[in-house]
Amino acid sequence: MEHESLVEYGPRRAIITITAILCALLEIVDSTIVNVALNEMKGNLGATLSEVGWVITAYAIGNVIIVPMTSWLSQQFGRRNYFAASIILFTVCSFLCGNATNIWELVFFRLLQGIGGGALLVTSQTIITESYPVEKRSMAQAIYGLGVIIGPTLGPPLGGYIVYNFSWPYIFYINIPLGIIAALLTLQFVRSPKYDEKRQARDVDWLGILLLSVFVGSLQYILERGHEDDWLESQTIVILTISAVLGFILFIWRELTFRYPIVELRVLKNVNLRVGTIMSFILGFGLYGSTFIVPLYTQSILGWTAFQSGALMIPAALTTAFMMPLIGKMLTKGVKQQLLVGIGFFTFFVYSFWGYKILTPDIGKDDFFWMLIVRGMGLGLLFIPITSLSLSTLKGKEIGQGAAFTGMMRQLGGSFGIALITTFISNQTTKHTAYISQHLNVNDVNVQQRFEAIKGSFINKGMTLDMAQNAAYKLMQGSVLKQASVMAYMDVFLYLGILFLICIPFVMRVKQRKSATPIDLSEAMH
Known part of the structure; x- marks a missing residue:
């Protein structure tokens, strides 16, 4: 088959791998680096909170629209040209984002940047997969997975550092030198597979x-x-x-x-890809959901800075990085993918349940440490096995189409996760606030004593009786709200954990039937 010829060796393969990972990192870091800078942008561009939210939304929409088309576009223009064009579009739009003078200009360039970026993610996965011989594919996925897992974690601390020491446009400018290097390396080293035919405009x-x-x-x-x-x-x-x-x-x-x-749905006839696509969705839900919820909690409830919140996630990301090659080796040695995925889901359950148990309004940095390390282990166990499971029995063109499906489902899973979590937190907070307020009895001696003590301390600071009473009342209300928010976050952790636990039997069961995977793999390649 023509795709055999794409396997590379020696320094050339190393360069291609580095280029592909650099591109995947550029795209992923950029989806989370902005979260930290929203406040700065808001003040700087005179935008409201919901307008500035569009900076994230536009990028995600651009991403998700282009991802399913990447396989087709690669065939149309040749993979190398399409990949290079995407890098250039991404880099140019990064420059334009940094120079935007009002919020809608920024949103428009973010949409275009997302369209350039979506291609980087999926195409880099296909390029890496095809540059390695079949027996080393799991290792290749491990290397690629490093970028994908570490990316979202690197975004916030890096963004926090840049915004704190420079100004927000620099979170976009940082892409420019990297983009130029990646584009040059791509044009020099990446090769395009030979496709059967080019389509006419009327066939599009x-x-x-x-x-x-x-x-x-x-x-x-x-x-x-x-x-x-x-x-x-x-x-x-x-x-x-x-x-x-x-x-x-x-x-x-x-x-x-x-x-x-434009999207080859028939590829989904492949059982492994079908299961892998569903699991990619759940992985996205867990990966982006938990990457979103921990910094949100530390910033909104504990009052940490963006940089502190981001730095908290680094040890966990390093754990995942350390796990990746080990998992790659295990898969190469023939450990069953579904077993690793099952253990991964269980590890994620442990992480979530741990979060549910330890959250308090004054939890410290050290309390998060081991819990997040467990999360890092869970992600390491899930990412490569799910990807290699999805793509294991595909060949040639199908690899790109399969990668596009799992990539799109991971993104959509993340969006679903974040949307559901935000709504859930706000609903649960309202519910818990009402519940706590009902049980705060004005005639309860403890409540009265607490109220009087707070009021007294305000009077000592020189407030009048009325002012002190109002201030004490507000403070009590604030602590009720804070307690309710903490309870809402606890619920999120609990339900996320249960979701992962429920997945385990499905993973184990669905895959057992397909015992022919190793044979399929060897057939697929001849």
Whole structure:
């Protein structure tokens, strides 16, 4: 087959691997580095909180729209050219983002940056997979996985450091030198597979592209914005929900009936890929959900800086980095993928349950340490086995199509995770606040004594009786709200843990039937 020839050796393979990982890192770090700078941007560009949220949303929408098309675009223009063009688009837009003068300009360039970035993630995975011989593929996935797992963790501390010492445009400018190097290395070293034919303009699935954009764009908007706009109370959300559902149904119909579909859905006939796609979704849910919730908790409840919150995640990321090659070796030696995934899900359950147990309003940095190390181990156990499971029985062109599916599902899983978690936290906080307030009896001696003590301390600071009473009341209210928020976060950890626990039997069961994987692999390659 033509794809055999893409295997590289020696320094050339090392250069290609480094280039691909650099690109994956650029794209992923950029999706989380902005989170820390939102406040600065808000003040600087005179935007509201919900407007500045679009800086994240636009990037995610650009990402998710382009990811399913990457395989097709690579065939159309040649993988190397498409990959290089994506890097250049990403780099140029990074420069334009840094120079944006108002919020909507920034949002528009972020959308374009996301379109450039989405390609980097999936194409770099395919390039790495195909540059290694079959028996070393798990190792290749391990190397790639390092970038994908460490990326989201590196974003916040790096962003915090840059914003603190320089100013927010520099979180975009930092991409420029890296982008230029990556583009030059790509043009010099990356090779394109030979594809059977180039399509004519009339063979292009324009309708498919449009339907996919409508479906994914609407879905991403609903997920990112639904919570703020009160879900179905908002007319925009209702209209977009309808367009997402219609877009999805029509898109599937179009892809299954058109001669040259933009997304090859038939690849999903492969059992391993189907299961892997679902698991990638859950992995995204857990990976992005937990990357989102811990910094959110430390910043909003404990009042840490962005840099402190980000730095907290580093030991866990290093743990994952340390695990990756070990897992790669285990898979190469023939340890069953589903076993590792099962253990990974269980480890994640332990992490979540631990979080549920230790959260308090005054928890310290050291309390998080081992819990996050366990999370790092769980991610290491999940990432490569899920990816290599998904792609293990695909060949040639299908590898790129499969990688696009798992990549898109991981992104969507993350968006679902973050949207559900934000909504859940706000609902649970309201519920717990009401519950605690009900049980705070004004006639209770303890409550009265506490109130009097606070009031007394305010009077000693020179407040009048009225002012002191109001201030004491506000303080009590604040501590009720804080306690309620902590309880809401505890609920998130508990339910995330249960979700992972429920997955274990499915993983074990589904895969047992497919006992022919090793034979399939050898057949797939000849």
